[in-house]
Amino acid sequence: MKPGTKILSPYLLFLGDIDDPSDAKLASGVVYWRPQMCAGQFRLPGCRADLGIAELSLADAKAMGVRSFVIGTATRGGTIPDAWRTTIIRALETGFDLVSGLHERLSRDPELHDVAARSGVRLIELRDAPRDYPVATGARRSGRRLLTVGTDCAVGKMFTALAIERELQQRGMAATFRATGQIGILISGGGVPLDAVISDFNAGAIETLSPPAPDDHWDIIEGQASVLNPSYGGVTLSLVHGSQPDAMVLCHEAGRLHLDGLPDYPMQSLKVYAEAHEQAARLTNPKARVIAVSLNTRQLAETDARLACELAEAELGVPCTDPVRYGVEPIADILQRW
Amino acid sequence: MKPGTKILSPYLLFLGDIDDPSDAKLASGVVYWRPQMCAGQFRLPGCRADLGIAELSLADAKAMGVRSFVIGTATRGGTIPDAWRTTIIRALETGFDLVSGLHERLSRDPELHDVAARSGVRLIELRDAPRDYPVATGARRSGRRLLTVGTDCAVGKMFTALAIERELQQRGMAATFRATGQIGILISGGGVPLDAVISDFNAGAIETLSPPAPDDHWDIIEGQASVLNPSYGGVTLSLVHGSQPDAMVLCHEAGRLHLDGLPDYPMQSLKVYAEAHEQAARLTNPKARVIAVSLNTRQLAETDARLACELAEAELGVPCTDPVRYGVEPIADILQRW
Numbered sequence: 001m002k003p004g005t006k007i008l009s010p011y012l013l014f015l016g017d018i019d020d021p022s023d024a025k026l027a028s029g030v031v032y033w034r035p036q037m038c039a040g041q042f043r044l045p046g047c048r049a050d051l052g053i054a055e056l057s058l059a060d061a062k063a064m065g066v067r068s069f070v071i072g073t074a075t076r077g078g079t080i081p082d083a084w085r086t087t088i089i090r091a092l093e094t095g096f097d098l099v100s101g102l103h104e105r106l107s108r109d110p111e112l113h114d115v116a117a118r119s120g121v122r123l124i125e126l127r128d129a130p131r132d133y134p135v136a137t138g139a140r141r142s143g144r145r146l147l148t149v150g151t152d153c154a155v156g157k158m159f160t161a162l163a164i165e166r167e168l169q170q171r172g173m174a175a176t177f178r179a180t181g182q183i184g185i186l187i188s189g190g191g192v193p194l195d196a197v198i199s200d201f202n203a204g205a206i207e208t209l210s211p212p213a214p215d216d217h218w219d220i221i222e223g224q225a226s227v228l229n230p231s232y233g234g235v236t237l238s239l240v241h242g243s244q245p246d247a248m249v250l251c252h253e254a255g256r257l258h259l260d261g262l263p264d265y266p267m268q269s270l271k272v273y274a275e276a277h278e279q280a281a282r283l284t285n286p287k288a289r290v291i292a293v294s295l296n297t298r299q300l301a302e303t304d305a306r307l308a309c310e311l312a313e314a315e316l317g318v319p320c321t322d323p324v325r326y327g328v329e330p331i332a333d334i335l336q337r338w
Numbered sequence: 339m340k341p342g343t344k345i346l347s348p349y350l351l352f353l354g355d356i357d358d359p360s361d362a363k364l365a366s367g368v369v370y371w372r373p374q375m376c377a378g379q380f381r382l383p384g385c386r387a388d389l390g391i392a393e394l395s396l397a398d399a400k401a402m403g404v405r406s407f408v409i410g411t412a413t414r415g416g417t418i419p420d421a422w423r424t425t426i427i428r429a430l431e432t433g434f435d436l437v438s439g440l441h442e443r444l445s446r447d448p449e450l451h452d453v454a455a456r457s458g459v460r461l462i463e464l465r466d467a468p469r470d471y472p473v474a475t476g477a478r479r480s481g482r483r484l485l486t487v488g489t490d491c492a493v494g495k496m497f498t499a500l501a502i503e504r505e506l507q508q509r510g511m512a513a514t515f516r517a518t519g520q521i522g523i524l525i526s527g528g529g530v531p532l533d534a535v536i537s538d539f540n541a542g543a544i545e546t547l548s549p550p551a552p553d554d555h556w557d558i559i560e561g562q563a564s565v566l567n568p569s570y571g572g573v574t575l576s577l578v579h580g581s582q583p584d585a586m587v588l589c590h591e592a593g594r595l596h597l598d599g600l601p602d603y604p605m606q607s608l609k610v611y612a613e614a615h616e617q618a619a620r621l622t623n624p625k626a627r628v629i630a631v632s633l634n635t636r637q638l639a640e641t642d643a644r645l646a647c648e649l650a651e652a653e654l655g656v657p658c659t660d661p662v663r664y665g666v667e668p669i670a671d672i673l674q675r676w
Contacts, residue, residue, distance in 0.1 A: 039568055063583065064598055106569075135570075136568055136599065137568070137569070138568025138569065138571045138600055138602065138603060139602065192500075194537070195490065195536070195537070195538045196536060197536070198533070198535070198536060198537070199532070199533070199536070199537035199540050199572065200533045200535060200536055200569075200570060200571050200573060200575045202537050202573075203568065203569060203570075203571070203572060204569070217608070227575070228621055230471075230474055230475070230476025230579050230621055230622050231473050231474045231475070231476065231541060231542070232538060232541070233541070233575050233579050233618075233621065234537065234540050234541060234572040234573060234574070234576025234577070234579065235537045235538060235540075235572060235576070235577040236572070237565070237571050237572040237575045238537065238571065238572025238573070239569050241571050262475065264476065264477065264478075265476060279351065279494065283566055283568055283571065284568050293586075305618050
């Protein structure tokens with residue numbers, strides 16, 4: 001998707017005929033965080049996933065004002081199964097933009113391309129690599145920024161950021177979630193698909209994502225990976241530099257013993273990750289600091305979860321919460337007093 | 339270019355009709371480092387650049403065994419000027435691979451694509467973004483690695499790496515220059531165009547570039563930018579992680595007061611850059627250390643240049659040399675004793 005693309009809601013979430021409900025992660029993320037954006041779901045016979053929302057035909061969806069037909073699933077090999085094709089083409093003809101997080105490039109599919117052009121709708125690819133981001137300048141921007149950082153991939157950085165945005169907005173504060181991954185982009189209708197950007201423009205893309213803002217406005221930027229991850233550390237560093245965060249929340253999954261998929265990289269103490277991200281961030285914002293820990297305690301029993309949070313607070317001297325179990329009030333309190 | 343692409347020499351270096359000799363940086367880099375790879379130059383009427391090598395017609399070049407016709411210049415907007423087109427097409431028809439460092443995608447030019455296919459030759463684009471690099475694993479590899487790192491862009495990292503490779507080879511040691519930029523790739527016939535890689539695969543591309551090797555073999559890896567550069571720091575971090583260097587040489591241009599193009603980023607002490615790169619590198623190689631400083635003293639008079647090297651040695655406690663003025667023997671001595 002091009003920089004600045006806005007995905008129009010409401011969405012009709014298409015699940016195809018997938019077997020494994022966990023392949024609908026994209027769709028279920030949107031339903032969880034933005035139920036009001038999701039008019040309904042469309043499933044083919046045999047589909048075993050169910051988002052628990054209204055089942056809509058294309059005509060129903062059109063009548064309800066749906067704007068985008070969203071392929072809300074992963075597929076084997078990232079391509080569009082043949083059995084889905086007729087439905088997708090009918091959706092384009094019905095007048096919906098097609099939004100896809102699949103690896104396959106819709107725009108290189110001559111039939112989809114032609115039908116979309118004829119129907120006056122867009123093919124929006126969440127994974128498309130835009131080439132027109134600027135190189136970062138590192139210039140300071142007005143407004144306040146919080147970035148979720150972490151010890152590893154898949155520890156809760158998007159969830160934490162969305163929970164903070166929601167809590168701040170409920171308190172009447174000005175806050176905007178800024179997405180850097182496919183699910184976050186779909187949830188917020190725009191963003192930077194960081195894993196698809198040419199590396200020279202990574203930090204610049206993030207500067208674009210989080211532009212100058214009023215002094216009391218908080219951008220809550222979705223983090224990715226960790227600067228101490230040997231696969232993706234550079235991506236994270238670009239994100240940290242481009243974000244120039246005032247505040248960072250360190251996200252971690254309790255009980256993780258080594259980096260995901262990398263048994264030779266044992267988990268280090270939280271302090272190591274906090275310091276590494278603070279040091280990285282201070283290049284573009286000398287006041288950057290970790291203000292809280294967001295601990296994903298899904299592997300722990302309730303008493304252990306409380307204890308784990310207390311231990312993290314003792315180690316880093318900042319509040320620790322599990323956003324799922326305990327919410328993010330302690331974090332919002334800090335931002336409200338900023 | 340695809341991972342593993344080998345550019346075949348000898349080269350015929352095409353300069354077109356450029357006005358500004360400095361636009362021939364790509365070509366002059368190859369002539370400087372690999373004169374034996376350069377059969378000659380081909381210039382159009384009005385060209386003001388001159389590499390000082392034999393002027394060859396396409397037929398002459400063919401007779402001398404030339405394999406690649408290299409567009410060795412930058413152009414306005416990165417596209418192929420119309421006036422060059424006839425010559426380029428004749429070169430393809432003569433049977434040369436076309437090698438280009440221009441931004442314009444040759445393979446999207448239907449005429450060039452067709453002529454190349456018909457002539458059985460390749461269109462090799464130094465800036466093309468390959469999509470098939472793996473994600474990095476951070477697994478330790480056999481062999482030894484030196485990475486040139488730096489305080490900023492354009493301080494001499496490629497030059498230093500090539501000078502070290504040459505010095506080691508002259509001493510009979512096993513050493514291979516590994517290119518990460520367009521000029522280096524042309525000089526060595528292959529490599530990773532790091533500025534064109536999707537960021538998620540940056541570190542993985544470097545792992546591929548510098549594969550496991552015999553214990554006494556040195557890969558001399560061309561560095562890029564600096565981890566403390568707000569525009570490109572993430573690219574550098576991926577390169578550092580993927581290289582897992584045993585040794586790093588810190589490159590700097592004496593007299594530079596702030597980062598290139600970024601007046602808000604004043605140059606810090608050499609120690610800051612040395613420590614930042616050592617800390618970054620130790621994630622994938624706990625023994626990584628800066629073993630020397632390579633000081634570009636082109637802005638200094640001879641006595642000042644000596645003094646600047648002595649000051650750098652005093653600050654970091656490692657040898658400092660200017661590869662252009664004084665060669666890289668002190669660095670090679672360290673590697674020979676390794």
